[in-house]
Amino acid sequence: MRGVKRMLRLAWPAVLCGAIVSACGTGDRSTAADGVPVPVVAGLPDTVTFAEVAPIIRANCMPCHRAGQAGPFPLISYNDVRRKAKTVRKMVVHRWMPPWPADTTYSRFAGEKALNARQIALIAKWVDQGALLGDTSHLPPVPTYPEGSPFGKPDAVVWMPDTFRIPGDNRDRFIIAKAPFELPRDTFLRAVEFVPGNRRNVHHMNAAMIGYAQGAKHGNFLNTAYIDADSTASLNAYEALHLQNDDGTWPALTPNMVNYLPGLSPAFYPPGVGGYRIQRNGAFLMNTLHYGPSMKDTMDRSHFNLWFTATPPQRPMRELALGTLGMSPVVPPLVIPADSVKTFTTSLTVPKDISVLGINPHMHLLGKSFLAYAVPPKGDTIPLIRIKDWDFRWQYAYTFRRMLHIPAGSVIKVVAVFDNTKANRNNPYDPPRTAREPLTGHMRTTDEMLQFFVNYLDYRPGDERISLVLGKE
Ligand code: HEC
Incomplete structure (x- = not known):
């Protein structure tokens, strides 16, 4: 899924309410009413084994359900999936997993994560027949994933200046944060990817970009990087993050520029389409950095990958x-x-x-x-x-x-x-x-x-x- 970028320059207070999920809670669905029918599909094998199910799981579930990713457990091997067979069945029949709320019979999007009726019916039948292993000798090897960004080597990386400590109190946290940067020069930006340090706990993130006019800001790296959004009015938080120009005025802002949600990929549009000017002295302002509940003390240090381009934005978004x-x-x-x-x-x-x-x-x-x-x-x-x-x-x-x-x-x-x-x-x-x-x-x-x-x-x-x-x- 490509992230949508926004170029519109809004007044500062308006940025508070971009595409921010300020809602909290963990939204337990396990108590949902059952009775959702399994799609009826002709021509399924009489006996469904892991040999039929594995390719579906590895293509559609493993990207998130493997070590270091957002899914709470791996779904790769036979034992991984068999152990979770009942919940897997429920999640796919309800179409809750893979997570893709949009109805694919109404409109279609890039990077859709959704199973078709046949895939759902196969998984359900496999579970109903006792999650058999079958002959897996012809299965292709388990997919491997490249180290680093799936989009190749970035031209620059902007790290959060500090780590954030997530207490193990099982609470959601909504944080306002800044990632300041200093580049060698002003340039053009083609795409940005937000990479959570802790994929299990970073639930979602929404960032704007700040650009400081030349000489307008000193001490961009000063002050704390994280403010609790629930206990501070947003404008006060921006002051605490030391975001203003030296003279107290507010710098230029590109709101809602980078979004993160598990499974969401950054947008790489055709050259000249969209894209941004990026000032050498600036910061990403995370209006919402949502950490989901954690049972144990842990931490996060996220970063941004930047890809530059020589082509100035010709068709602004x-x-x-x-x-x-x-x-x-x-x-x-x-x-x-x-x-x-x-x-x-x-x-x-x-x-x-x-x-x-x-x-x-x-x-x-x-x-x-x-x-x-x-x-x-x-x-x-x-x-x-x-x-x-x-x-x-x-x-x-x-x-x-x-x-x-x-x-x-x-x-x-x-x-x-x-x-x-x-x-x-x-x-x-x-x-x-x-x-x-x-x-x-x-x-x-x-x-x-x-x-x-x-x-x-x-x-x-x-x-x-x-x-x-x-x-x-
Ligand atoms: C885009 C990432 C992503 C993909 C793709 C994905 N999952 Fe998940 N899955 C998650 C996350 C994150 C959770 C944790 C619960 C949550 O936040 O909703 C989860 C939770 C689950 C759970 C536990 C739900 C519960 O309430 O106990 C099951 C079962 C599951 N996924 C199965 C699947 C299956 C089967 C597939 C593929 C058909 C799949 N997932 C694809 C991210 C993903």
């Missing part, structure tokens, strides 16, 4: 921001009374022809489902994304497989359902309390949001043939 704190209001205003399930919409007319690169839907804990599409002045509705079973833990930025043309005058419409009843296992309150969107920059973890970001270029004829799938540009 722009952003439409719908909904909360954005360009179109939520209708009706986003107030979700306790004990209600309620639907909200937001829509925006596209003023000119655009080529969409990617989208990013965003809600918090009470989100239940999300639908977005574009209605052009004539012709068929353009499906954008459907998420039937919203999961606040897996908020991907989705990149289309090819640039998607949306004609001028189209109306982008978002329809979102929120569940503020007890039945929502992620409800932070029991009994439920009325939830609403934050109308100022300061947000609490239990506030709700409805946002939809659309990253686009100004349309050029032929764009719809340009692939955004990595390596096919």
